[in-house]
Amino acid sequence: MAKVDTSLVAHLPLFAGFKAEDLEEILREARSARYPKNSAIFEQGADAHAFFLLLHGHVRAAKTTPTGEQIVVRYVAPGETFGIAMAIGLAQYPATATAVDDSVVLIWPTAAWPRLVERFPSLASSTLLTVGSRLQESHTRILEMSTQQVEQRVAHALLRLAKQSGKKLDHGIEIDFPISRQDIAQMTGTTLHTVSRILSGWESQGLVESGRQRIILRDPHKIVILAERNPDSGPA
Amino acid sequence: MAKVDTSLVAHLPLFAGFKAEDLEEILREARSARYPKNSAIFEQGADAHAFFLLLHGHVRAAKTTPTGEQIVVRYVAPGETFGIAMAIGLAQYPATATAVDDSVVLIWPTAAWPRLVERFPSLASSTLLTVGSRLQESHTRILEMSTQQVEQRVAHALLRLAKQSGKKLDHGIEIDFPISRQDIAQMTGTTLHTVSRILSGWESQGLVESGRQRIILRDPHKIVILAERNPDSGPA
DNA sequence: CCCATAGTTTGCGATAGCGCAAAACGGGCC
DNA sequence: GGCCCGTTTTGCGCTATCGCAAACTATGGG
Helix, strand or coil, X not given: CCCCCXXXXXXXXXXXXXXXXXXXXXXXXXXXXXXXXXXXXXXXXXXCCEEEEEEECCEEEEEECCCCCXXXXXXXXXXXXXXXXXXXXXXXXXXXXXXXXXXXXXEEECCHHHHHHHXXXXXXXXHHHHHHHHHHHHHHHHXXXXXXXXXXXXXXXXXXXXXXXXXXXXXXXXXCCCCCHHHHHHHHCCCHHHHHHHHHHHHHCCCEEEECCEEEECCHHHHHHHHXXXXXXXXX | CCCCCHHHCCCCHHHCCCCHHHHXXXXXXXXXXXXXXXXXXXXXXXXXXXXXXXEECCEEEEEECCCCCEEEEEEECCCCEECCHHHHCCCECCCEEEECCCEEEEEEECCHHHHHHHHCCHHHHHHHHHHHHHHHHHHHHHHHHHHXXXXXXXXXXXXXXXXXXXXXXXXXEEECCCCCHHHHHHHHCCCHHHHHHHHHHHHHCCCEEEECCEEXXXXXXXXXXXXXXXXXXXXX
């Protein structure tokens, strides 16, 4: 059980207001682990034996239907928790988590949660805040899927990814982990073909520059406009 | 400030494990109010000055886009909380709540929440459970919108409503509050026209019986089959 | 009892986006 | 340096579903 440096996590909202010694007590229950690119962290349906905090890398959470279709629930960025199934009353993971890049995580055994919450009640409140904001995002996504067309949804998805995990370049923003057309399709409820067509279109207008699992927003502002444009307002 | 009878709420999961006197202490901070059918309880964007527990009736939570389109986030059944924006870190309500039937609610001022949580930490944990299960439902909804066609989504929506608020009849299940084609469209990401066509079709097959803001599932089992059927499996 | 209103049904194009298929491409591995 | 595999691109027909328009019908109020 490796010692974890508190300085790595002290600034996270999850631990806001914790004293150094409390933090240490919490971290003592965790171990850290490294997951190489494309390795599975846990599988949908498996017993939720642990919950996680991402330190480095990027993790994709995806949900699969009985018939094998997938959607991407979200991408986890460093500093975020994931796999907190048990905190919300689930005995099994509702989704599959995969490292999309070499990643480092902290792992707490599920059994530690009730103990920690009892000792540090504010953990429950902060977790409530994070879960609440994920609920918000889900509602936004439902709203978009109900009212917008595919191009706008893709625009929104890319902007969110850029905000969450964008690397600022001299001219533009690059999404900082490998992501395929298929992934974007699964985030926006469409097919990889349609995503490919949309990106090709944008590329020819100089809005983006993209290739194999790689996307750079060259003109974020114009993409914002695209994302917000009312379908039947301006001409093509 | 009317006295509220603890027996009305003691059995709710939210208050599981509370002693009678604790419960009384909590209820002392609440007042109750009655909202007539079709009246607004709070508006999207308004300051979240209170949170609510529905005692009788039914409440619709809906979200509106800047361009005026709406989706139904959920229907609230008796015993459920709603308007808990501030518990998840929001200063304004993210949706509009409307009583779809004459309704009675308990109302706590937002200011009471931090105090209550400090005094009764398990409130945060139970709220975490409810918010978590709503997150689950949202993900399910996103999955359905991404992978299923409209008819299946409508089937699922009606089955969920029937389970949550269905009144068992001699032969079938009636959804126990007024709900229009438009409402169902806004729950499933389609138009009232398409919903109407689908219900007409089902009606002629004897699966449902419906009219003005009224739906009875006459053959729930066949609807389950419809909901689960793989789009390109059986013949029409 | 009749009218006004909100909800529902239905017809008829129009079309965004899917689904299939095939080709081009790019990277990494041996 | 060449090959293999996963990813991306693109063409083309198809259809589920939308959007508009118009007729129809309960329901509650006066």
